[in-house]
Amino acid sequence: MIAIAERKQNIDLAEVVQGAGVEMKSRGGRSVGHCPFHTEKTPSFYVFPDNRFKCFGCGESGDSIDFVQKYHGVDFKTALQILGIDRQNRTITPEIKRQIKQRKHRAALVERFRRWEVEKSNELGLLIRCTYKVMRSWKSIEDLERGGGILHPLPFYEYFMDILCSSDDEAKFQFYKNEATNGELQPC
Numbered sequence: 001m002i003a004i005a006e007r008k009q010n011i012d013l014a015e016v017v018q019g020a021g022v023e024m025k026s027r028g029g030r031s032v033g034h035c036p037f038h039t040e041k042t043p044s045f046y047v048f049p050d051n052r053f054k055c056f057g058c059g060e061s062g063d064s065i066d067f068v069q070k071y072h073g074v075d076f077k078t079a080l081q082i083l084g085i086d087r088q089n090r091t092i093t094p095e096i097k098r099q100i101k102q103r104k105h106r107a108a109l110v111e112r113f114r115r116w117e118v119e120k121s122n123e124l125g126l127l128i129r130c131t132y133k134v135m136r137s138w139k140s141i142e143d144l145e146r147g148g149g150i151l152h153p154l155p156f157y158e159y160f161m162d163i164l165c166s167s168d169d170e171a172k173f174q175f176y177k178n179e180a181t182n183g184e185l186q187p188c
């Protein structure tokens, strides 16, 4: 109904009335003519700048839709069609629908990315903590030789953690895309 109200504002009621065959004369910002709803000798049918009409003879009044309904004896829906409001709404609706769909799609992508950001930070934090815990448990050079392999990915974990802790969304997104193609990091 908001859309109809907005479209109604763009209608020039004086023009609609004249288009219906009622001769109107401009008088001080208003239009006046012989009322189409009753027979009169002196014009008392007014159209005001806010697109409402009133007849001071018979009392008929209303907006552009009311005028068309009364003048043509049609229902609300047909009045909208006559005024072109209905037609304009039909052309605008698929575009608005498309925009809403696009906004929802973008919001869903951003939400998925933010969720991944949190999950990935937790995962990397765990990997880093695990690695240091294992390192601290080493008592000899043999332990290091046996388990040293787990140190290899540590610089990468820390590098990615730095990215995730930064505000560089572009770098995070690169990481996000790379991970989608290269697979998940494995916890220790």
Ligand SMILES: [Zn+2]
Binding pocket: 035, 036, 037, 038, 045, 055, 056, 057, 058, 059, 060
């Ligand atoms: Zn009248």
